Amino acid sequence: MQNDDDGHGRNLPGYYHTVTLDATRMGEAFPGHRYPKEVKHYYAREAASMDADEALYHPKVGASLQTSLVPVTETVRWDDLVELERELDQTVLSVLADAGIDVSPGNMGGSAFVEMDAYWTPSTSERGPDPISLDLTRVRQEQESVVVRHLADGLSPVQWESLTTLVTDGGKVSPADIAEENERHVGSVRRALRAMDELVDRRYGEVGLRSDYVAEMVHDAVQDAKEATRKAAETTAKAIETAERGVSDAMAEWVAWCNKHGVDIRNRADALEIDLGDMGSVSWSGRVSGPKKVGYRVKRAFDLWREAGQDPTRFREATVRWDHDDGATSMRAFKLLG
Numbered sequence: 001m002q003n004d005d006d007g008h009g010r011n012l013p014g015y016y017h018t019v020t021l022d023a024t025r026m027g028e029a030f031p032g033h034r035y036p037k038e039v040k041h042y043y044a045r046e047a048a049s050m051d052a053d054e055a056l057y058h059p060k061v062g063a064s065l066q067t068s069l070v071p072v073t074e075t076v077r078w079d080d081l082v083e084l085e086r087e088l089d090q091t092v093l094s095v096l097a098d099a100g101i102d103v104s105p106g107n108m109g110g111s112a113f114v115e116m117d118a119y120w121t122p123s124t125s126e127r128g129p130d131p132i133s134l135d136l137t138r139v140r141q142e143q144e145s146v147v148v149r150h151l152a153d154g155l156s157p158v159q160w161e162s163l164t165t166l167v168t169d170g171g172k173v174s175p176a177d178i179a180e181e182n183e184r185h186v187g188s189v190r191r192a193l194r195a196m197d198e199l200v201d202r203r204y205g206e207v208g209l210r211s212d213y214v215a216e217m218v219h220d221a222v223q224d225a226k227e228a229t230r231k232a233a234e235t236t237a238k239a240i241e242t243a244e245r246g247v248s249d250a251m252a253e254w255v256a257w258c259n260k261h262g263v264d265i266r267n268r269a270d271a272l273e274i275d276l277g278d279m280g281s282v283s284w285s286g287r288v289s290g291p292k293k294v295g296y297r298v299k300r301a302f303d304l305w306r307e308a309g310q311d312p313t314r315f316r317e318a319t320v321r322w323d324h325d326d327g328a329t330s331m332r333a334f335k336l337l338g
Helices: 023-029 078-098 136-153 157-169 175-182 186-194 212-244 249-260 294-307 312-316 333-337
Strands: 002-005 011-021 037-042 060-065 200-203 206-209 264-267 272-278 319-324 327-332
Touching: 011 023, 037 078, 060 078, 157 175, 157 186, 157 206, 175 186, 186 200, 249 294, 272 294, 294 312, 294 319, 294 333, 312 333, 319 333, 327 333
Parallel strands: 272 319
Antiparallel strands: 002 011, 011 037, 037 060, 200 206, 264 272, 319 327
16 A cells, blocks of 8 residues: 555655555565565655654654464464564664665664654664565565466466456456356366465455466566457458458468558558568667567568569558667668668
8 A cells, every 4th residue: 555645635755655564465565574564654744844853843763563464374473473473673774774875773763764752752773674685676576587488388267267366356366256257167266376476365255366477477467468359350250351352362371461460551642651560679760679670570471462462563652660668769761672
Protein backbone atom coordinates (compact mmCIF):
# COMPACT_ATOMS: atom_id res chain seq x y z
CA MET A 1 0.00 0.00 0.00
CA GLN A 2 1.31 3.46 -0.89
CA ASN A 3 -0.32 6.70 0.20
CA ASP A 4 1.50 10.01 -0.22
CA ASP A 5 -1.35 12.28 0.94
CA ASP A 6 -2.21 12.92 4.58
CA GLY A 7 -5.71 13.21 6.04
CA HIS A 8 -5.93 16.84 4.92
CA GLY A 9 -5.02 16.07 1.31
CA ARG A 10 -1.50 17.47 1.66
CA ASN A 11 1.13 15.66 -0.41
CA LEU A 12 3.95 14.21 1.65
CA PRO A 13 5.96 11.53 -0.20
CA GLY A 14 6.21 8.40 1.93
CA TYR A 15 3.36 9.49 4.24
CA TYR A 16 2.09 5.93 4.68
CA HIS A 17 3.78 3.09 2.78
CA THR A 18 3.47 -0.52 3.83
CA VAL A 19 4.44 -3.89 2.42
CA THR A 20 3.26 -7.23 3.79
CA LEU A 21 5.22 -10.44 3.25
CA ASP A 22 3.98 -13.89 4.21
CA ALA A 23 6.38 -16.44 5.67
CA THR A 24 7.45 -17.77 2.25
CA ARG A 25 8.18 -14.37 0.74
CA MET A 26 9.83 -13.21 3.95
CA GLY A 27 12.23 -16.14 3.73
CA GLU A 28 13.04 -15.24 0.12
CA ALA A 29 13.87 -11.60 0.89
CA PHE A 30 15.29 -12.17 4.40
CA PRO A 31 17.01 -15.58 4.42
CA GLY A 32 16.46 -17.38 7.71
CA HIS A 33 13.31 -15.47 8.71
CA ARG A 34 10.19 -17.53 9.30
CA TYR A 35 7.53 -15.11 10.54
CA PRO A 36 5.22 -13.04 8.26
CA LYS A 37 5.66 -9.31 8.75
CA GLU A 38 4.52 -5.87 7.75
CA VAL A 39 7.20 -3.24 7.08
CA LYS A 40 6.00 0.35 7.30
CA HIS A 41 7.37 3.81 6.46
CA TYR A 42 5.18 6.58 7.81
CA TYR A 43 4.90 10.14 9.19
CA ALA A 44 3.00 11.55 12.13
CA ARG A 45 -0.51 12.67 11.25
CA GLU A 46 0.34 16.40 11.29
CA ALA A 47 3.95 16.10 10.08
CA ALA A 48 3.31 18.28 7.00
CA SER A 49 2.55 21.29 9.21
CA MET A 50 5.51 20.82 11.57
CA ASP A 51 8.95 22.44 11.52
CA ALA A 52 12.05 20.39 10.79
CA ASP A 53 13.38 20.92 14.32
CA GLU A 54 10.39 19.06 15.79
CA ALA A 55 10.99 15.37 16.45
CA LEU A 56 7.64 14.24 15.03
CA TYR A 57 8.33 16.04 11.74
CA HIS A 58 10.64 13.21 10.69
CA PRO A 59 9.59 9.88 9.15
CA LYS A 60 9.62 6.54 10.93
CA VAL A 61 10.27 2.97 9.83
CA GLY A 62 8.91 -0.04 11.67
CA ALA A 63 8.26 -3.75 11.35
CA SER A 64 5.56 -5.81 13.02
CA LEU A 65 4.33 -9.39 13.10
CA GLN A 66 1.49 -9.87 10.61
CA THR A 67 -0.73 -11.97 12.85
CA SER A 68 -3.40 -12.45 10.16
CA LEU A 69 -0.91 -14.53 8.16
CA VAL A 70 0.15 -16.77 11.03
CA PRO A 71 -1.68 -20.12 10.74
CA VAL A 72 -3.65 -21.18 13.81
CA THR A 73 -1.48 -24.29 14.07
CA GLU A 74 1.66 -22.15 14.18
CA THR A 75 0.74 -19.62 16.84
CA VAL A 76 3.75 -17.64 18.12
CA ARG A 77 4.40 -18.93 21.63
CA TRP A 78 6.15 -17.31 24.55
CA ASP A 79 9.35 -19.22 23.87
CA ASP A 80 9.41 -17.82 20.33
CA LEU A 81 9.39 -14.15 21.35
CA VAL A 82 13.19 -13.81 21.50
CA GLU A 83 13.52 -15.08 17.94
CA LEU A 84 10.63 -12.89 16.78
CA GLU A 85 12.22 -9.81 18.36
CA ARG A 86 15.53 -10.60 16.63
CA GLU A 87 13.76 -10.95 13.26
CA LEU A 88 11.88 -7.66 13.72
CA ASP A 89 15.07 -5.80 14.68
CA GLN A 90 16.96 -7.32 11.78
CA THR A 91 14.16 -6.45 9.36
CA VAL A 92 14.24 -2.75 10.30
CA LEU A 93 18.05 -2.59 10.30
CA SER A 94 18.22 -4.32 6.90
CA VAL A 95 15.69 -1.98 5.33
CA LEU A 96 17.53 1.08 6.66
CA ALA A 97 20.92 -0.26 5.58
CA ASP A 98 19.57 -1.04 2.11
CA ALA A 99 18.47 2.61 1.87
CA GLY A 100 22.08 3.69 2.53
CA ILE A 101 21.61 4.74 6.15
CA ASP A 102 24.45 3.96 8.56
CA VAL A 103 23.01 1.65 11.25
CA SER A 104 26.21 0.97 13.16
CA PRO A 105 25.74 1.22 16.96
CA GLY A 106 27.77 4.43 17.19
CA ASN A 107 25.35 6.22 14.85
CA MET A 108 22.00 5.07 16.22
CA GLY A 109 21.60 8.24 18.30
CA GLY A 110 22.75 10.67 15.65
CA SER A 111 23.48 10.96 11.94
CA ALA A 112 20.23 10.22 10.06
CA PHE A 113 18.45 9.35 13.30
CA VAL A 114 16.53 11.90 15.36
CA GLU A 115 16.08 11.58 19.13
CA MET A 116 12.43 11.65 20.07
CA ASP A 117 12.97 13.33 23.44
CA ALA A 118 10.05 12.38 25.69
CA TYR A 119 8.63 10.04 23.07
CA TRP A 120 11.60 7.71 22.64
CA THR A 121 15.09 7.31 24.04
CA PRO A 122 17.46 5.68 21.55
CA SER A 123 19.67 2.88 22.82
CA THR A 124 22.55 1.05 21.19
CA SER A 125 23.86 -2.47 21.48
CA GLU A 126 26.84 -4.32 20.05
CA ARG A 127 24.90 -7.58 20.39
CA GLY A 128 22.08 -6.75 18.03
CA PRO A 129 21.56 -8.68 14.79
CA ASP A 130 23.61 -7.67 11.77
CA PRO A 131 21.66 -6.27 8.82
CA ILE A 132 20.97 -8.65 5.95
CA SER A 133 22.03 -7.57 2.48
CA LEU A 134 18.71 -7.36 0.65
CA ASP A 135 19.31 -8.76 -2.82
CA LEU A 136 15.85 -7.94 -4.17
CA THR A 137 17.21 -7.97 -7.72
CA ARG A 138 17.99 -11.65 -7.21
CA VAL A 139 14.44 -12.30 -6.00
CA ARG A 140 12.99 -10.53 -9.06
CA GLN A 141 15.29 -12.49 -11.39
CA GLU A 142 14.31 -15.78 -9.76
CA GLN A 143 10.63 -14.93 -10.12
CA GLU A 144 11.18 -13.92 -13.75
CA SER A 145 12.98 -17.20 -14.38
CA VAL A 146 10.03 -19.13 -12.95
CA VAL A 147 7.52 -17.31 -15.19
CA VAL A 148 9.65 -17.71 -18.32
CA ARG A 149 10.22 -21.41 -17.63
CA HIS A 150 6.50 -22.13 -17.22
CA LEU A 151 5.62 -20.19 -20.37
CA ALA A 152 8.40 -21.83 -22.37
CA ASP A 153 7.30 -25.32 -21.26
CA GLY A 154 3.84 -24.57 -22.57
CA LEU A 155 0.68 -24.18 -20.51
CA SER A 156 -2.49 -26.17 -20.92
CA PRO A 157 -5.73 -24.38 -21.85
CA VAL A 158 -6.96 -24.76 -18.25
CA GLN A 159 -3.73 -23.22 -16.91
CA TRP A 160 -4.01 -20.28 -19.33
CA GLU A 161 -7.64 -19.73 -18.34
CA SER A 162 -6.73 -19.86 -14.64
CA LEU A 163 -3.91 -17.33 -15.05
CA THR A 164 -6.17 -15.05 -17.10
CA THR A 165 -8.80 -15.12 -14.34
CA LEU A 166 -6.19 -14.39 -11.64
CA VAL A 167 -4.76 -11.47 -13.62
CA THR A 168 -8.21 -10.05 -14.37
CA ASP A 169 -9.45 -10.42 -10.80
CA GLY A 170 -6.28 -8.96 -9.28
CA GLY A 171 -6.78 -10.63 -5.92
CA LYS A 172 -7.54 -13.95 -4.28
CA VAL A 173 -10.17 -16.22 -5.79
CA SER A 174 -11.18 -19.81 -5.17
CA PRO A 175 -10.61 -22.70 -7.60
CA ALA A 176 -14.40 -23.02 -7.76
CA ASP A 177 -14.67 -19.39 -8.95
CA ILE A 178 -12.09 -20.03 -11.67
CA ALA A 179 -13.89 -23.23 -12.74
CA GLU A 180 -17.27 -21.48 -12.90
CA GLU A 181 -15.96 -18.51 -14.89
CA ASN A 182 -14.31 -20.74 -17.49
CA GLU A 183 -16.91 -23.54 -17.48
CA ARG A 184 -14.40 -26.14 -16.31
CA HIS A 185 -14.60 -28.91 -13.74
CA VAL A 186 -13.15 -27.72 -10.44
CA GLY A 187 -10.96 -30.83 -10.30
CA SER A 188 -9.31 -29.84 -13.60
CA VAL A 189 -8.65 -26.35 -12.25
CA ARG A 190 -7.08 -27.70 -9.04
CA ARG A 191 -4.77 -29.98 -11.06
CA ALA A 192 -3.77 -27.06 -13.28
CA LEU A 193 -3.00 -24.89 -10.25
CA ARG A 194 -0.95 -27.63 -8.56
CA ALA A 195 1.23 -27.80 -11.67
CA MET A 196 1.95 -24.04 -11.31
CA ASP A 197 2.91 -23.96 -7.63
CA GLU A 198 5.87 -21.68 -8.36
CA LEU A 199 3.57 -19.12 -9.98
CA VAL A 200 0.55 -19.20 -7.69
CA ASP A 201 -0.01 -19.14 -3.96
CA ARG A 202 -2.66 -21.64 -2.81
CA ARG A 203 -3.94 -21.62 0.74
CA TYR A 204 -7.17 -21.81 2.72
CA GLY A 205 -9.29 -22.50 -0.37
CA GLU A 206 -8.03 -19.39 -2.17
CA VAL A 207 -5.44 -18.87 -4.86
CA GLY A 208 -3.54 -15.82 -6.11
CA LEU A 209 -0.37 -14.97 -8.00
CA ARG A 210 2.74 -15.22 -5.82
CA SER A 211 3.78 -11.56 -6.04
CA ASP A 212 3.00 -8.27 -7.77
CA TYR A 213 6.06 -8.77 -9.97
CA VAL A 214 4.91 -12.22 -11.05
CA ALA A 215 1.46 -10.71 -11.67
CA GLU A 216 3.01 -8.05 -13.93
CA MET A 217 4.86 -10.59 -16.06
CA VAL A 218 1.90 -12.96 -16.27
CA HIS A 219 -0.36 -10.05 -17.22
CA ASP A 220 2.01 -9.11 -20.06
CA ALA A 221 2.15 -12.74 -21.22
CA VAL A 222 -1.64 -13.02 -21.20
CA GLN A 223 -1.99 -9.76 -23.15
CA ASP A 224 0.63 -10.89 -25.68
CA ALA A 225 -1.22 -14.18 -26.11
CA LYS A 226 -4.50 -12.33 -26.67
CA GLU A 227 -2.86 -10.02 -29.20
CA ALA A 228 -1.26 -12.95 -31.03
CA THR A 229 -4.64 -14.69 -31.18
CA ARG A 230 -6.30 -11.53 -32.48
CA LYS A 231 -3.66 -11.06 -35.19
CA ALA A 232 -3.89 -14.70 -36.19
CA ALA A 233 -7.67 -14.39 -36.51
CA GLU A 234 -7.36 -11.19 -38.56
CA THR A 235 -4.72 -12.74 -40.80
CA THR A 236 -6.86 -15.82 -41.40
CA ALA A 237 -9.96 -13.74 -42.09
CA LYS A 238 -8.20 -11.46 -44.57
CA ALA A 239 -6.56 -14.40 -46.33
CA ILE A 240 -9.98 -16.07 -46.70
CA GLU A 241 -11.48 -12.82 -47.89
CA THR A 242 -8.85 -12.37 -50.59
CA ALA A 243 -9.24 -16.01 -51.67
CA GLU A 244 -13.01 -15.62 -51.93
CA ARG A 245 -12.52 -12.59 -54.14
CA GLY A 246 -10.42 -14.72 -56.46
CA VAL A 247 -7.15 -13.02 -55.56
CA SER A 248 -4.02 -15.08 -56.17
CA ASP A 249 -2.30 -17.10 -53.45
CA ALA A 250 0.69 -14.76 -53.76
CA MET A 251 -1.48 -11.73 -52.97
CA ALA A 252 -3.07 -13.58 -50.04
CA GLU A 253 0.43 -14.29 -48.71
CA TRP A 254 1.31 -10.59 -49.07
CA VAL A 255 -1.78 -9.54 -47.12
CA ALA A 256 -1.12 -12.13 -44.41
CA TRP A 257 2.52 -11.05 -44.07
CA CYS A 258 1.57 -7.39 -43.67
CA ASN A 259 -0.95 -8.23 -40.96
CA LYS A 260 1.45 -10.52 -39.14
CA HIS A 261 4.18 -7.86 -38.93
CA GLY A 262 1.92 -4.85 -38.45
CA VAL A 263 2.89 -3.31 -41.81
CA ASP A 264 0.41 -0.66 -42.97
CA ILE A 265 0.23 0.02 -46.73
CA ARG A 266 -1.31 3.28 -47.97
CA ASN A 267 -1.79 2.81 -51.69
CA ARG A 268 -2.48 6.41 -52.71
CA ALA A 269 -3.03 7.53 -56.28
CA ASP A 270 0.15 9.62 -56.40
CA ALA A 271 2.47 7.41 -54.33
CA LEU A 272 2.78 4.33 -52.15
CA GLU A 273 3.43 4.72 -48.42
CA ILE A 274 4.69 1.83 -46.27
CA ASP A 275 4.49 2.15 -42.46
CA LEU A 276 6.54 -0.53 -40.65
CA GLY A 277 5.36 0.51 -37.19
CA ASP A 278 7.66 0.27 -34.14
CA MET A 279 11.05 -1.22 -34.99
CA GLY A 280 12.69 -0.71 -31.59
CA SER A 281 16.39 0.24 -31.47
CA VAL A 282 16.96 1.09 -35.12
CA SER A 283 19.46 3.57 -36.59
CA TRP A 284 18.54 5.79 -39.53
CA SER A 285 20.24 3.37 -41.91
CA GLY A 286 18.28 0.44 -40.62
CA ARG A 287 21.25 -1.36 -39.10
CA VAL A 288 20.48 -3.08 -35.80
CA SER A 289 21.94 -5.91 -33.78
CA GLY A 290 18.60 -7.62 -33.20
CA PRO A 291 16.10 -9.33 -35.50
CA LYS A 292 14.17 -6.14 -36.33
CA LYS A 293 16.11 -4.93 -39.34
CA VAL A 294 14.43 -2.29 -41.44
CA GLY A 295 16.40 -3.19 -44.56
CA TYR A 296 15.61 -6.89 -44.22
CA ARG A 297 11.92 -6.24 -43.64
CA VAL A 298 11.64 -3.91 -46.62
CA LYS A 299 13.42 -6.41 -48.90
CA ARG A 300 11.08 -9.19 -47.76
CA ALA A 301 8.09 -6.93 -48.42
CA PHE A 302 9.46 -6.11 -51.87
CA ASP A 303 9.83 -9.81 -52.76
CA LEU A 304 6.25 -10.58 -51.71
CA TRP A 305 4.99 -7.47 -53.53
CA ARG A 306 6.57 -8.60 -56.80
CA GLU A 307 5.38 -12.20 -56.35
CA ALA A 308 1.85 -10.82 -55.97
CA GLY A 309 2.16 -9.29 -59.41
CA GLN A 310 2.42 -5.67 -58.26
CA ASP A 311 4.50 -2.94 -59.93
CA PRO A 312 8.09 -3.12 -58.55
CA THR A 313 8.86 0.45 -59.68
CA ARG A 314 5.96 1.78 -57.60
CA PHE A 315 7.37 -0.03 -54.54
CA ARG A 316 10.90 1.32 -55.12
CA GLU A 317 9.55 4.88 -55.23
CA ALA A 318 7.47 4.37 -52.08
CA THR A 319 8.11 6.25 -48.83
CA VAL A 320 8.93 3.91 -45.95
CA ARG A 321 8.22 5.12 -42.41
CA TRP A 322 9.01 3.53 -39.03
CA ASP A 323 9.15 4.39 -35.34
CA HIS A 324 12.14 3.61 -33.14
CA ASP A 325 13.57 4.41 -29.71
CA ASP A 326 14.94 7.78 -30.85
CA GLY A 327 11.81 8.94 -32.67
CA ALA A 328 10.57 8.34 -36.20
CA THR A 329 12.27 8.05 -39.58
CA SER A 330 11.14 8.03 -43.21
CA MET A 331 13.13 7.07 -46.31
CA ARG A 332 12.56 6.17 -49.92
CA ALA A 333 12.31 2.40 -50.44
CA PHE A 334 15.01 2.21 -53.14
CA LYS A 335 17.61 3.46 -50.64
CA LEU A 336 16.80 0.57 -48.30
CA LEU A 337 16.66 -1.99 -51.09
CA GLY A 338 20.14 -1.08 -52.35
